[in-house]
Amino acid sequence: xxxxxxxxxxxxxxxxxxxxxxxxxxxxxxxxxxxxxxxxxxxxxxxxxxxxxxxxxxxxxxxxxxxxxxxxxxxxxxxxxxxxxxxxxxxxxxxxxxxxxxxxxxxxxxxxxxxxx
Amino acid sequence: xxxxxxxxxxxxxxxxxxxxxxxxxxxxxxxxxxxxxxxxxxxxxxxxxxxxxxxxxxxxxxxxxxxxxxxxxxxxxxxxxxxxxxxxxxxxxxxxxxxxxxxxxxxxxxxxxxxxx
Numbered sequence: 001x002x003x004x005x006x007x008x009x010x011x012x013x014x015x016x017x018x019x020x021x022x023x024x025x026x027x028x029x030x031x032x033x034x035x036x037x038x039x040x041x042x043x044x045x046x047x048x049x050x051x052x053x054x055x056x057x058x059x060x061x062x063x064x065x066x067x068x069x070x071x072x073x074x075x076x077x078x079x080x081x082x083x084x085x086x087x088x089x090x091x092x093x094x095x096x097x098x099x100x101x102x103x104x105x106x107x108x109x110x111x112x113x114x115x116x117x
Numbered sequence: 118x119x120x121x122x123x124x125x126x127x128x129x130x131x132x133x134x135x136x137x138x139x140x141x142x143x144x145x146x147x148x149x150x151x152x153x154x155x156x157x158x159x160x161x162x163x164x165x166x167x168x169x170x171x172x173x174x175x176x177x178x179x180x181x182x183x184x185x186x187x188x189x190x191x192x193x194x195x196x197x198x199x200x201x202x203x204x205x206x207x208x209x210x211x212x213x214x215x216x217x218x219x220x221x222x223x224x225x226x227x228x229x230x231x232x233x234x
Binding site: 033035037042043044045046047050091095104105107108109110112 | 119151158159160161163166208210212222223224225226227228230
């Protein structure tokens with residue numbers, strides 16, 4: 001069975017501070033995908049990143065960076081120089097490798113991030 | 118690319134009526150779409166997997182006669198909440214997987230807020 005744990009339920013930081021959102025996962029698959037999605041107050045889920053399990057390179061995209069460590073089954077997400085627009089609920093998710101296209105996503109419970117102006 | 122739309126975005130209905138929600142992939146074809154339900158401040162709960170041209174696969178505990186799913190084409194899936202009751206009030210989100218590009222990634226629609234009076 002697959003499981004995703006986001007232990008931080010809510011985080012508040014002052015604008016311009018850096019913040020890291022934790023994600024720990026469990027799976028028996030040797031190959032899998034990890035995702036981060038952002039859900040702003042409007043409700044839609046915005047895709048941020050997909051990471052293959054065989055690619056442990058960290059990734060940076062602007063103020064966002066992701067640290068994937070297979071040894072600790074973690075896929076943490078860092079926002080540097082946070083902005084008010086970053087306020088949202090962030091979900092980490094896990095799926096088996098693509099096969100027939102019907103692979104399910106297992107979501108964590110989400111971390112509500114509030115950036116204080 | 119990879120845009121998913123949902124209609125309506127918000128609906129209020131009387132108890133006992135049926136409500137249809139449409140999910141469309143606008144710029145790609147999706148043989149598989151997914152329907153989720155989200156309660157306030159909770160994570161997403163997968164309801165069913167919608168496969169084009171075949172019956173949907175429902176998750177345990179989801180009543181297939183209450184939540185009718187039709188995936189009539191490669192760009193359209195519909196969810197009909199039949200004989201809606203107040204406990205069906207929720208945020209319903211669909212997602213679609215682009216098989217040609219970003220094959221392992223689900224792209225989400227903006228969601229539909231259903232309120233049953």
